[in-house]
Amino acid sequence: MAKQKDNKKVIYWLLTGCALLFIMVVVGGITRLTDSGLSMSEYKLITGTIPPLNDAEWQDAFAVYQQYPEFQKLHSHFTLSDFKAIYFWEWLHRVIGRVIGLVFIIPFLYFIATKQLTAKTIKKSLVLLFLGAFQGFLGWYMVKSGLVDMPDVSHYRLAAHLTTAFLTFAATLWVALDLIYPNKKTVDKSFRNLIGIGYIILILQIIYGGFVAGLKAGLLHNHWPFMNEGKFIHESAYAIDPFYLNLIENPSGIQFVHRTFAYVVVFFVGVIWYRAKQMSLTKLQHNSVNSLLILVGVQFLLGVLTIIYGVPLWLGVAHQIGAFFLLSAMTFTLHRFSR
Numbered sequence: 001m002a003k004q005k006d007n008k009k010v011i012y013w014l015l016t017g018c019a020l021l022f023i024m025v026v027v028g029g030i031t032r033l034t035d036s037g038l039s040m041s042e043y044k045l046i047t048g049t050i051p052p053l054n055d056a057e058w059q060d061a062f063a064v065y066q067q068y069p070e071f072q073k074l075h076s077h078f079t080l081s082d083f084k085a086i087y088f089w090e091w092l093h094r095v096i097g098r099v100i101g102l103v104f105i106i107p108f109l110y111f112i113a114t115k116q117l118t119a120k121t122i123k124k125s126l127v128l129l130f131l132g133a134f135q136g137f138l139g140w141y142m143v144k145s146g147l148v149d150m151p152d153v154s155h156y157r158l159a160a161h162l163t164t165a166f167l168t169f170a171a172t173l174w175v176a177l178d179l180i181y182p183n184k185k186t187v188d189k190s191f192r193n194l195i196g197i198g199y200i201i202l203i204l205q206i207i208y209g210g211f212v213a214g215l216k217a218g219l220l221h222n223h224w225p226f227m228n229e230g231k232f233i234h235e236s237a238y239a240i241d242p243f244y245l246n247l248i249e250n251p252s253g254i255q256f257v258h259r260t261f262a263y264v265v266v267f268f269v270g271v272i273w274y275r276a277k278q279m280s281l282t283k284l285q286h287n288s289v290n291s292l293l294i295l296v297g298v299q300f301l302l303g304v305l306t307i308i309y310g311v312p313l314w315l316g317v318a319h320q321i322g323a324f325f326l327l328s329a330m331t332f333t334l335h336r337f338s339r
Helices: 008-033 055-065 069-074 080-113 119-145 155-180 189-214 251-277 283-308 313-336
Strands: none
Touching: 008 080, 008 155, 008 313, 055 080, 080 119, 119 155, 155 189, 155 313, 189 251, 189 313, 251 283, 283 313
16 A cells, blocks of 8 residues: 655654754854864764764864964963863764754655655755755855964854754745645735745844854943943944945944844734734634744843843853744744745
């Protein structure tokens, strides 16, 4: 008897991928906040999975690290013990990436061999596999930028790496939701488009979060609601000429955009919630818009606390997790009002 296509096993596979991507983003945040990302300057797909196992191997790995700008300009005081601490997070981050690749590829091939996927799901899964591979490439490309002259990675590449991770998760969740809720219904296109605009705004905010992280802009202007000394915008935020560079390369300007754009995200989610209350909703739709409102409030609060306290590790990670949950809720809401 032929296997049922797009069955529960396929849904569990996709949701497992979502869970692993979440873990990957959390560990990636810890890696960034502990300055661990450049501790492994070489990329070895197979042998890189195994960490140094004895003192000689650790000394060799440390010697390689000492050849690059991060050690020479920032961490010249590091001992082998210090190096081991940062090496662990980057190694774990890369290992999780490899696990995600295997979790996607092996079941995918099995489901194809046993004919458990429809043609439409196969096409969607191939897109997910491409996104995952592209995400891995961006990780390597990002690390490479910090091994030349400066002891930091390009904030453009970091933002691309972070945003692609979020979008890969969102796309995986969307495919899973297509299988969980296969039935189509009448769609209010104007409201769906409103959520779609809100989605784009949230993605832009995530990109700027990547810029803030890459330039360590969160360590500046640790006040709220004003940037400094009662000023809504500090003069350093527009100090570079030409002006547009303040929006993409000036740490003060980027922090201003990120903290100000947070109000736009909150406002837009509020509009979505208010508009939804005027409509006849299913229970899932009602819960989804309520969760959006709650999560955007929590995320805004986490952002304020992260700035005020100068980005301590736990708050920086919590803020990134908050963005992840908010994007998850926005993805679920858009899906529930699109099918």
